[in-house]
Amino acid sequence: MDAMPKWAEIVLVPVISLILAGVLSALVILAIGESPSAAAWLMIEGTLLRSSGWGYMLYYTTNFIFTGLAVSVAFHARLFNIGGEGQAMVGGLGVSLVCLYLPFPHWAMALPVALAGGALFGALWAAVPAYLQAARGSHVVITTIMFNFIAAALLNYMLVNVLRPDGSMDPSSSAFPEGTHLPTFNDMAAALGFERMFRAAPANVSFFAALIACAGIWLLIWRTRLGYEIRAHGHSESAAAYAGISSFRIIVIAMLISGGLAGAMAINNVMGEAERLVLNAVEGAGFIGIAVALMGRSHPFGVLLAALLFGFLYQGGAELALWTKIPRELIVVIQALVILFTGALDNMVRMPLEKLFAARSRGGGASARPVPAGREVHSDAGGEG
Amino acid sequence: MDLATVLQVLDSSVRLATPLLLACLAGLFSERAGIFDIGLEGKMLVAAFFSAAVAAVTGSVWIGLAAGIAASLVLAGVHGLASITFRGNQLISGVAINFLAAGMTVLIAQDWFQQGGRTPSLIGGARFTAVDLPFSGALSGVPVVGPIYAELISGHTILVYLAILLVPLTWWVLFRTRFGLRLRAVGENPAAVDTAGVSVIGLRFAAVAICGVLCGVAGAYLATALQAGFVKEMTAGRGFIALAALIFAKWRPWQALAACLLFGFLQAIALRYQNIDFGAFIIPVQFMDALPYILTVVILAGFVGKAIPPRAGGEPYVKER
Numbered sequence: 001m002d003a004m005p006k007w008a009e010i011v012l013v014p015v016i017s018l019i020l021a022g023v024l025s026a027l028v029i030l031a032i033g034e035s036p037s038a039a040a041w042l043m044i045e046g047t048l049l050r051s052s053g054w055g056y057m058l059y060y061t062t063n064f065i066f067t068g069l070a071v072s073v074a075f076h077a078r079l080f081n082i083g084g085e086g087q088a089m090v091g092g093l094g095v096s097l098v099c100l101y102l103p104f105p106h107w108a109m110a111l112p113v114a115l116a117g118g119a120l121f122g123a124l125w126a127a128v129p130a131y132l133q134a135a136r137g138s139h140v141v142i143t144t145i146m147f148n149f150i151a152a153a154l155l156n157y158m159l160v161n162v163l164r165p166d167g168s169m170d171p172s173s174s175a176f177p178e179g180t181h182l183p184t185f186n187d188m189a190a191a192l193g194f195e196r197m198f199r200a201a202p203a204n205v206s207f208f209a210a211l212i213a214c215a216g217i218w219l220l221i222w223r224t225r226l227g228y229e230i231r232a233h234g235h236s237e238s239a240a241a242y243a244g245i246s247s248f249r250i251i252v253i254a255m256l257i258s259g260g261l262a263g264a265m266a267i268n269n270v271m272g273e274a275e276r277l278v279l280n281a282v283e284g285a286g287f288i289g290i291a292v293a294l295m296g297r298s299h300p301f302g303v304l305l306a307a308l309l310f311g312f313l314y315q316g317g318a319e320l321a322l323w324t325k326i327p328r329e330l331i332v333v334i335q336a337l338v339i340l341f342t343g344a345l346d347n348m349v350r351m352p353l354e355k356l357f358a359a360r361s362r363g364g365g366a367s368a369r370p371v372p373a374g375r376e377v378h379s380d381a382g383g384e385g
Numbered sequence: 386m387d388l389a390t391v392l393q394v395l396d397s398s399v400r401l402a403t404p405l406l407l408a409c410l411a412g413l414f415s416e417r418a419g420i421f422d423i424g425l426e427g428k429m430l431v432a433a434f435f436s437a438a439v440a441a442v443t444g445s446v447w448i449g450l451a452a453g454i455a456a457s458l459v460l461a462g463v464h465g466l467a468s469i470t471f472r473g474n475q476l477i478s479g480v481a482i483n484f485l486a487a488g489m490t491v492l493i494a495q496d497w498f499q500q501g502g503r504t505p506s507l508i509g510g511a512r513f514t515a516v517d518l519p520f521s522g523a524l525s526g527v528p529v530v531g532p533i534y535a536e537l538i539s540g541h542t543i544l545v546y547l548a549i550l551l552v553p554l555t556w557w558v559l560f561r562t563r564f565g566l567r568l569r570a571v572g573e574n575p576a577a578v579d580t581a582g583v584s585v586i587g588l589r590f591a592a593v594a595i596c597g598v599l600c601g602v603a604g605a606y607l608a609t610a611l612q613a614g615f616v617k618e619m620t621a622g623r624g625f626i627a628l629a630a631l632i633f634a635k636w637r638p639w640q641a642l643a644a645c646l647l648f649g650f651l652q653a654i655a656l657r658y659q660n661i662d663f664g665a666f667i668i669p670v671q672f673m674d675a676l677p678y679i680l681t682v683v684i685l686a687g688f689v690g691k692a693i694p695p696r697a698g699g700e701p702y703v704k705e706r
Binding site for chain 2: 033080141146147150332
């Protein structure tokens with residue numbers, strides 16, 4: 001019996017978790033001697049009240065949509081892909097190889113090819129953990145953690161020994177050619193005659209690619225046969241197997257899609273922002289995907305909202321670090337609290353709510369309708385469908 | 386390569402293996418009781434910070450060690466609350482703990498010391514100093530044996546010897562005591578333990594607490610013995626290498642010692658030599674960095690002896706399901 005109505009499940013539980021995380025974060029800010037309300041105002045002012053703030057926020061949001069969707073797809077198949085960080089790193093390598101070695105006359109041609117390159121490399125990086133989980137039962141969480149470290153070593157090797165231009169000390173590739181420059185929001189606004197909008201902000205056309213990815217994943221999960229099979233496998237592996245759904249196939253496909261989405265993130269941070277491959281280009285976005293997917297309840301629309309929230313927090317955190325004594329790491333703490341409350345301590349919020357709703361539906365059912373004479377109260381409650 | 390170089394590399398392997406071993410044994414207790422712990426890294430990190438911070442303020446490394454253990458126990462308590470009491474996802478809880486540690490240590494370090502997320506350098510009694518074993522001076526003249534005794538076996542901090550002594554102790558506790566039997570049983574079949582009238586929740590909390598203490602010692606070793614103070618992100622993935630060593634050792638204490646020494650040796654080699662030139666081919670340093678993780682994946686894949694985790698690992702226990 002479901003004790004809670006659907007809206008409580010979808011809205012109330014995450015909102016209460018978020019409030020708990022917010023209250024604790026405010027206490028942390030208080031403890032280090034700053035004012036939480038001033039900090040919140042500073043974050044809002046530096047993010048939402050300036051167009052360049054929006055430009056930064058939506059840049060971060062784009063990263064988090066890709067990694068959040070990556071974690072969500074794996075969640076639907078009941079797989080926990082912690083490897084988004086490594087997959088996004090290797091995806092950056094794929095995007096860079098495409099941008100460096102293929103000549104493109106125009107960004108509109110470069111973008112789809114780079115997207116495919118990033119997704120392919122990301123998917124390949126997820127393929128080994130996927131195969132090992134599907135065929136040999138090696139826990140995908142552990143193997144993807146290991147692959148994050150292997151990816152960091154690989155990227156370090158590629159940048160220091162292969163992609164670094166001669167004579168450069170910097171472990172980074174040479175700059176991408178002009179034809180791969182993605183239009184930023186500033187370029188787009190300038191084309192419409194607003195030169196001052198989104199000035200110097202890194203948000204670019206990849207944001208729209210991320211929105212399309214949201215819609216695509218929604219279609220995939222809820223409107224295709226494959227999506228149905230992924231969800232069925234996630235709900236009950238044995239029931240899915242009984243219905244003829246191959247567990248091996250679903251694990252591998254879900255992980256490949258997941259890795260591909262994480263790898264596709266590189267069109268934003270590598271191709272759109274840095275325009276060359278640098279060490280630590282991902283900046284933890286792969287891990288934030290976990291928080292985004294948990295908060296968004298693995299639904300693409302929820303992921304979009306959660307990615308916007310984390311984009312706001314990231315840009316706001318940068319503002320705080322600039323104007324106050326609060327270091328950027330405050331955002332890492334908030335991120336940890338969100339993961340803790342929406343993920344691990346989910347039952348702490350859920351259990352009391354379920355009790356509350358159970359009590360209300362019993363008490364409410366009796367008082368809302370007058371009980372006909374001779375009928376007992378509890379038979380009424382029990383007979384509802 | 387002469388004996389002196391070999392001894393230096395081996396000596397540095399032992400130093401680097403010690404935090405891995407402590408964290409690995411911590412994970413061993415937790416995972417044998419059925420609680421997966423990918424938060425070893427975070428617990429080590431808070432312990433490293435609080436041990437260094439308190440040692441810097443009080444000037445006593447022992448008070449620092451106690452503070453480190455206490456901080457690690459707090460995070461272990463959070464993990465226990467989430468994964469035992471509220472039956473949440475143990476992996477997600479571990480991820481949260483790692484981020485909580487990464488953020489809080491820098492935040493508090495900046496608030497207390499204003500040195501960009503580090504503690505002041507530790508001097509004098511605020512650090513663990515080397516212990517010279519008896520006769521190390523007298524024997525140093527003896528060829529081969531003398532240098533090995535003086536360089537490799539003697540001259541480490543007390544925590545190194547403690548970590549090595551913990552290996553037989555862990556073996557004895559897990560395989561020769563009633564508590565150990567119950568602890569292992571609760572990781573394989575908690576319902577059976579419950580039926581026997583022993584508290585599953587109590588045993589699992591005990592295991593998580595032991596894990597917290599050992600991670601605390603590991604973190605304190607990093608900041609007050611291996612190095613002189615805390616720097617941001619100083620655990621640098623050691624918690625995950627310890628996790629890798631735990632799988633490599635297939636959740637057994639003696640094998641954990643061997644795995645940690647191997648991984649410590651790899652770290653020592655990577656620290657000392659950048660690229661290893663064999664003439665015909667060169668092994669890049671990045672490959673040495675990645676080797677522990679690659680080896681773990683190979684072991685997990687089951688091509689070289691299968692690693693089977695405790696059966697009830699990762700599953701919250703619900704009475705009378």
